[in-house]
Amino acid sequence: SxxxxxxxxxxxxxxxxxxxxxxxxxxxxxxxxxxxxxxxEGNLVLFVVDASGSMAARQRMGAVKGAVLSLLLDAYQRRDKVGLVTFRGREAALALPPTSSVDTAAARLDKLPTGGRTPLAAGLLKARDVLRIER
Structure with a gap:
């Protein structure tokens, strides 16, 4: 115009x-x-976190949950999204699809399981897939 x-x-x-x-x-x-x-354009912050039994997973998940919710509380005006890929056992999972909703994130993060082995490669591949979709 x-x-x-x-x-x-x-x-x-x-x-x-x-x-x-x-x-x-x-x-x-x-x-x-x-x-x-x-x-x-909003940004996408994608956490990729080891949820295995190693490295004090419960404490780490508490820190990740706090970081995700804090980012989302501040993200509304900037149209940012936050997502979370976890890896444990033999697989990686999209624990929190990219969202700008604090309520959705809080509900999903409250139920995060921990424990098992550490499949780092699977976690990174899952993160790559999510980032490709969100582009």
Whole structure:
């Protein structure tokens, strides 16, 4: 769409040279300015967390839950989303699909299981899949 103010500013300095007399404005094609809209895209913060029995998983999950909820409380105006991929046992899971809802996140995170082996590769592959979908 046309940015009227920018177009007028571009044309105004040349009015005498263009032979304008009286009211009005002589606008040429090269004076036209388009409105550019910088729509702020939201960010996606995707946590990828080891939920196995190693490395004090319960404490880590408590910290992750706090971080996710804190980010979401602050994310509304920026349209940010937060998600969580966990890996334990032999698999990785999308424990929290990318969301901007604090209520959804709190409900899903409350039920996170911990324990088992650490399948790091599966967790990273799951994170890659989620990021590809969200692009």
């Amino acid at each position: 046309l940015h009227l103010a920018a177009t007028v500013r571009a044309a105004a300095p040349y009015q005498k040279a263009r032979g304008r007399t009286g009211a009005g404005l002589v606008v040429r094609k090269d004076d036209l300015r388009l409105a550019s809209r910088e729509g702020r």
